[in-house]
Amino acid sequence: MRFVFRAGMQNIEAFRDFLGTPRKMVILTHFNPDADALGSSLGLSRYLKKKGHEVIVITPSDYPEFIGWMPKPGEVLVYKKDRVEKIAEIIRQAGGIFCLDFSALHRINDMGEMVNASSAPKVLIDHHLEPQKFADFEQWDQTAASTAELVFELIDSLGDRDLIDPGMADCLYAGIMTDTGSFRHSNTTHKVFKVASALVEIGANPYQVSKLIYDTNTIERLRLMGYVLSEKLRVVPEYRTAYIVLTSEELKRFSSQTGDTEGLVNFGLSIKGIRLSVMISDRKENIKLSMRSLGSFSVNEMARAHFDGGGHRNAAGGQTTLTLDQTVEKFLGVLPLYKEQLMKDE
Numbered sequence: 001m002r003f004v005f006r007a008g009m010q011n012i013e014a015f016r017d018f019l020g021t022p023r024k025m026v027i028l029t030h031f032n033p034d035a036d037a038l039g040s041s042l043g044l045s046r047y048l049k050k051k052g053h054e055v056i057v058i059t060p061s062d063y064p065e066f067i068g069w070m071p072k073p074g075e076v077l078v079y080k081k082d083r084v085e086k087i088a089e090i091i092r093q094a095g096g097i098f099c100l101d102f103s104a105l106h107r108i109n110d111m112g113e114m115v116n117a118s119s120a121p122k123v124l125i126d127h128h129l130e131p132q133k134f135a136d137f138e139q140w141d142q143t144a145a146s147t148a149e150l151v152f153e154l155i156d157s158l159g160d161r162d163l164i165d166p167g168m169a170d171c172l173y174a175g176i177m178t179d180t181g182s183f184r185h186s187n188t189t190h191k192v193f194k195v196a197s198a199l200v201e202i203g204a205n206p207y208q209v210s211k212l213i214y215d216t217n218t219i220e221r222l223r224l225m226g227y228v229l230s231e232k233l234r235v236v237p238e239y240r241t242a243y244i245v246l247t248s249e250e251l252k253r254f255s256s257q258t259g260d261t262e263g264l265v266n267f268g269l270s271i272k273g274i275r276l277s278v279m280i281s282d283r284k285e286n287i288k289l290s291m292r293s294l295g296s297f298s299v300n301e302m303a304r305a306h307f308d309g310g311g312h313r314n315a316a317g318g319q320t321t322l323t324l325d326q327t328v329e330k331f332l333g334v335l336p337l338y339k340e341q342l343m344k345d346e
Contacts, residue, residue, distance in 0.1 A: 024054045025094065028059075028097065028098065028108050032061055033059050033060075036147050036178055040151045041101075042057060042075065047155055058087060065258070079110075084110070091118055099134075121137065126150070129142055168202075176199075177209060220256070224251075232246065236335065240343060241342065266292060276338075291303055293314045297338070299313070306318070
């Protein structure tokens with residue numbers, strides 16, 4: 001039987017029963033995990049351990065250094081080629097699989113097939129649009145600012161707020177802070193502030209979390225940011241669009257690590273009059289697009305229609321198997337289709 005539950009709904013009792021028996025739990029999150037993905041996963045992991053479960057968090061790829069303070073040693077297993085059999089066995093033996101901050105199994109790459117083949121109960125906790133219907137339990141709300149917010153609400157609705165300790169609160173606060181752009185994005189609501197306030201009351205340290213995430217850079221990352229702003233930022237005023245293109249050689253030149261390009265796409269939106277900002281980067285596996293917008297313009301729709309991606313209305317991602325030049329050409333060719341929407345004043 002499949003359940004979709006929200007705080008206070010009757011069928012949360014079925015989920016409570018599921019948690020009532022100690023199990024081997026696996027928590028998975030998306031490729032290139034950000035602070036919300038890792039923070040919500042670790043917050044939930046520590047909660048489940050307090051409830052008597054064995055828990056392991058597995059990520060499809062490494063995570064940025066600036067969120068490396070969250071996990072304790074050995075707390076997160078990163079998917080690598082030499083660990084495929086080990087991870088496959090962990091998923092086969094799982095008594096429950098939690099999928100956090102992604103809405104479709106292809107977002108966890110090869111592990112998606114492993115999860116799909118598992119008979120273990122699956123739990124989806126997510127806030128992205130149009131989730132794939134693979135889970136037995138869903139805590140899904142597209143109006144939520146972050147998955148960390150949903151994890152907090154789930155724990156609270158189970159009557160276990162007192163199990164959240166300061167370390168867990170820091171992880172969940174980090175997810176909320178980053179997915180709201182430090183409480184600046186349009187997804188920042190009264191409810192978001194209430195959850196953040198509750199986490200601070202429990203012991204989350206806003207100053208320390210902000211310092212660790214935003215103000216702990218390598219010199220190479222700062223130089224990459226300077227190079228992007230000086231040399232790579234392009235503006236297409238007739239479509240109120242800014243974009244950045246980074247080659248693999250440029251990323252290598254600045255010794256780019258996982259997460260070093262995080263947030264660069266947002267600089268385009270800070271330009272007066274711009275409604276769409278896109279960063280296109282040449283990664284080893286394919287070409288990645290990071291997309292941001294203002295107002296009613298949906299980058300989720302653009303990503304889904306043209307770049308095998310998706311996400312939120314104002315923040316989405318995509319990918320192509322084209323060359324970098326071909327991807328840029330395709331992106332610029334798509335813009336005229338959206339001219340009326342992009343030029344509309346709001």
